[in-house]
Amino acid sequence: MTTKLMIGLDGHDSADRALDYGKQLAKLIGNCELLVLYVIEWSPYSFQTIEENAERHKRREEEITTATIRIVEPAVQKLSAAGVHARGMVRHGDVADTLNRVSEEENAYQIIVNRSSKGGIAKRLFGSSTANLVMSASVPVTVVG
Amino acid sequence: MTTTIKRALITLVALLPFSLTAVAQDAMTLDQKVNESFAQITGPFVNLIFAPLPGTSFPWIVMWLVVAATIFTVYFGFVQFRYFGHAISLVKGDYSDPNDAGEVSHFQALTTALSGTVGLGNIAGVAVAVGIGGPGATFWMILAGLLGMASKFTECTLGVKYRNEYDDGTVSGGPMYYMSKGFKELGLPGGKILAVLFSIFCILGALGGGNMFQANQAHAQISGIVGDYPGWITGIVFALIVYMVIVGGVKSIARVTEKVVPFMGIMYVAAALIILLVNYDKIGWAFGQIFGGAFTGLGVAGGFVGALIQGFKRAAFSNEAGVGSAAIAHSAVKTKEPITEGFVSLLEPLIDTVVICTMTALVITISGQLIVDPNTNVYLLNDAGTAISTVGDTSGVALTSAAFGSSISWFPYVLAVAVVLFAFSTMISWSYYGLKAWTYLFGEGKTTELIFKIIFCIFIVIGAAASLGPVIDFSDAAIFAMAVVNITGLYCLMKVVKNELNAYGNRLAMGEFKKFQH
Numbered sequence: 001m002t003t004k005l006m007i008g009l010d011g012h013d014s015a016d017r018a019l020d021y022g023k024q025l026a027k028l029i030g031n032c033e034l035l036v037l038y039v040i041e042w043s044p045y046s047f048q049t050i051e052e053n054a055e056r057h058k059r060r061e062e063e064i065t066t067a068t069i070r071i072v073e074p075a076v077q078k079l080s081a082a083g084v085h086a087r088g089m090v091r092h093g094d095v096a097d098t099l100n101r102v103s104e105e106e107n108a109y110q111i112i113v114n115r116s117s118k119g120g121i122a123k124r125l126f127g128s129s130t131a132n133l134v135m136s137a138s139v140p141v142t143v144v145g
Numbered sequence: 146m147t148t149t150i151k152r153a154l155i156t157l158v159a160l161l162p163f164s165l166t167a168v169a170q171d172a173m174t175l176d177q178k179v180n181e182s183f184a185q186i187t188g189p190f191v192n193l194i195f196a197p198l199p200g201t202s203f204p205w206i207v208m209w210l211v212v213a214a215t216i217f218t219v220y221f222g223f224v225q226f227r228y229f230g231h232a233i234s235l236v237k238g239d240y241s242d243p244n245d246a247g248e249v250s251h252f253q254a255l256t257t258a259l260s261g262t263v264g265l266g267n268i269a270g271v272a273v274a275v276g277i278g279g280p281g282a283t284f285w286m287i288l289a290g291l292l293g294m295a296s297k298f299t300e301c302t303l304g305v306k307y308r309n310e311y312d313d314g315t316v317s318g319g320p321m322y323y324m325s326k327g328f329k330e331l332g333l334p335g336g337k338i339l340a341v342l343f344s345i346f347c348i349l350g351a352l353g354g355g356n357m358f359q360a361n362q363a364h365a366q367i368s369g370i371v372g373d374y375p376g377w378i379t380g381i382v383f384a385l386i387v388y389m390v391i392v393g394g395v396k397s398i399a400r401v402t403e404k405v406v407p408f409m410g411i412m413y414v415a416a417a418l419i420i421l422l423v424n425y426d427k428i429g430w431a432f433g434q435i436f437g438g439a440f441t442g443l444g445v446a447g448g449f450v451g452a453l454i455q456g457f458k459r460a461a462f463s464n465e466a467g468v469g470s471a472a473i474a475h476s477a478v479k480t481k482e483p484i485t486e487g488f489v490s491l492l493e494p495l496i497d498t499v500v501i502c503t504m505t506a507l508v509i510t511i512s513g514q515l516i517v518d519p520n521t522n523v524y525l526l527n528d529a530g531t532a533i534s535t536v537g538d539t540s541g542v543a544l545t546s547a548a549f550g551s552s553i554s555w556f557p558y559v560l561a562v563a564v565v566l567f568a569f570s571t572m573i574s575w576s577y578y579g580l581k582a583w584t585y586l587f588g589e590g591k592t593t594e595l596i597f598k599i600i601f602c603i604f605i606v607i608g609a610a611a612s613l614g615p616v617i618d619f620s621d622a623a624i625f626a627m628a629v630v631n632i633t634g635l636y637c638l639m640k641v642v643k644n645e646l647n648a649y650g651n652r653l654a655m656g657e658f659k660k661f662q663h
Contacts, residue, residue, distance in 0.1 A: 040247065042247050044241065044250030045238075047407055048253050048256075049396075049403050050474055053474075053477035055314070056477065056479070060247040092246040
């Protein structure tokens with residue numbers, strides 16, 4: 001049976017560490033698929049103008065295309081070049097919730113994320129996505145520092 | 146239509162050179178000139194819309210709206226009560242597939258449409274209704290709000306069902322689309338004619354209630370605080386900001402407004418609640434005035450019929466149910482089931498009219514701003530006999546402001562900011578509604594769109610300069626003219642909605658729609 005590991009990307013260069021760690025694990029496991037997921041932060045409860053609403057579908061498609069080309073595809077290519085079986089995905093939503101939900105849908109064995117790069121007041125007020133994920137995830141989470 | 150615009154343009158062109166050098170005194174006469182010619186131009190249209198039913202003083206248009214709302218309520222089996230809980234579930238996102246995240250949510254469609262309707266209608270409109278019709282007008286306003294939920298449901302379901310989706314992923318919807326496409330589908334004649342008529346009135350409504358009335362009341366509010374000064378100055382400032390947003394594409398201004406306006410709304414309701422809590426002993430009395438006045442009039446202008454007319458009129462103006470504007474706003478939502486958007490939209494008249502308008506009315510009634518004759522215990526009329534006399538002779542926003550100010554002394558300043566922001570966000574919303582009607586008539590394209598946007602900005606200046614009377618008459622008339630055409634269309638298409646409702650109801654009962662874990 002193929003073991004699935006999910007890697008959450010945050011769009012920063014530092015995410016390379018999570019990718020490297022996932023690659024190592026996959027090689028050790030052998031029969032392993034890496035799911036590379038990038039979540040576009042999105043809340044259904046934000047306030048929007050009418051024009052934003054009318055163009056929303058178009059913007060969503062654009063956001064997915066951009067994220068796929070700039071973030072997910074390069075990561076998947078890098079993993080494939082190293083001989084690891086990898087698949088990329090882009091989703092909208094709350095980062096922690098979405099990582100957790102997709103990991104359940106895909107039956108992932110583990111989630112690998114990078115240490116949060118957010119700091120200061122925002123982190124104190126809202127907590128980081130990484131901390132939220134660790135607290136709410138239903139599968140083991142590895143935070144790569 | 147075109148002559149109105151032409152004359153307005155000429156008036157403005159005449160205004161501009163003066164505006165640079167004019168002293169305050171000259172400007173006052175200019176304001177008056179604008180006012181006079183505006184009243185003259187719009188008079189016949191206003192008279193036609195508000196013509197009374199033969200042999201009565203009851204305007205036929207009010208009857209038209211109420212009868213329609215009642216018919217929809219009965220025809221759809223009191224959908225506003227049966228599906229109320231389901232509407233709340235939809236807004237909460239219980240039925241939203243997480244894989245569709247990133248599309249417009251029901252919550253967003255509702256709040257966007259609400260920010261177009263919650264505003265001056267709730268603050269100034271209610272004060273006008275209570276000032277003329279007495280507290281009893283509130284009863285009729287609430288009733289109109291509850292019935293209006295069914296009209297809103299009908300039009301918004303159709304708005305989503307018959308919207309246009311373009312190749313580039315953007316959408317356009319609204320009465321003009323459901324009239325032309327829906328009528329064709331049913332094989333009915335005249336859809337195109339209705340659509341064109343609706344578009345013309347929608348443009349007038351956008352320039353009237355969605356623009357001039359807003360500019361006018363925003364100016365009244367600002368000048369009430371900083372002292373009197375010519376209206377065209379406020380008009381030009383507002384016009385420039387709106388121009389920056391709708392032509393210049395300065396989206397940050399619109400975005401900031403969209404985020405601040407909901408908080409202003411919440412703050413307004415909170416302030417009203419605090420005032421009501423502090424005066425809790427008077428709430429029973431105030432409701433007594435509302436119910437008593439609803440049927441007896443308590444001596445107000447026009448008696449109980451006056452209260453009824455004012456209540457229904459201001460409710461329709463505030464929540465826009467049956468007018469067709471909400472159908473344009475709601476059609477942007479991405480949903481597999483058009484009817485779900487109808488359910489969500491029926492919450493609008495409830496929030497707008499039944500909750501927020503009632504708050505305003507209660508605060509005004511409790512504040513004691515309406516003068517009661519101590520001998521007869523009925524309201525005293527002003528010298529002209531057209532409205533109830535108020536402390537300080539106020540009306541419109543000023544009356545609401547005075548009522549809130551009598552309990553919370555600094556609140557008029559907050560209210561002034563709220564009014565200006567509400568006015569601004571309503572203008573932005575209506576510029577979009579008007580633009581959609583305009584492009585339906587003249588086609589999409591940069592130049593045609595620019596022409597409308599410039600006309601829209603010019604009307605802001607005229608609206609700020611004219612006095613309340615003619616502006617409110619024209620605004621009401623234009624918006625109600627939209628309702629005449631829209632409701633005619635709704636009658637012809639309501640069986641489409643009925644089929645959707647029955648099919649959806651069966652599938653919902655069979656458990657076909659699953660709630661998602663979030």
